[in-house]
Amino acid sequence: MDPSERSMRMRMASHISWAKTSDRSARTAAARKVSHFERFEKQVDPDGTLPPEERRQRAEAARKAFYAELALKSLQARRIRSAEAKKAKSQKVASEVAAYEARKKNGPSAA
Numbered sequence: 001m002d003p004s005e006r007s008m009r010m011r012m013a014s015h016i017s018w019a020k021t022s023d024r025s026a027r028t029a030a031a032r033k034v035s036h037f038e039r040f041e042k043q044v045d046p047d048g049t050l051p052p053e054e055r056r057q058r059a060e061a062a063r064k065a066f067y068a069e070l071a072l073k074s075l076q077a078r079r080i081r082s083a084e085a086k087k088a089k090s091q092k093v094a095s096e097v098a099a100y101e102a103r104k105k106n107g108p109s110a111a
Helices: 003-019 025-045 053-105
Strands: none
Touching: 025 053
16 A cells, blocks of 8 residues: 555544544543653653742743744744745846846847
């Protein structure tokens, strides 16, 4: 089975599974809970030795740092895309100007 067929079959199975799910929120609750906050608690206190309030505060700081890093990476990616778009536009304009100058130099029959 090639990768595109496998992907299509997996997508189809996912749609069938979700169609049979009566409580979508309950189905994803455990993943939301673990993936969102417990992840940061385990990061800052892997042995579970900190008092709960201290663990919560550190986990909140770790979460804020994580999302700040994501924001920075997003900003950098947008900046790079913008610079690439400006460069491409500049190159296109330069090419069009050169073509115009060549037509102007060689006369209308060269177009």
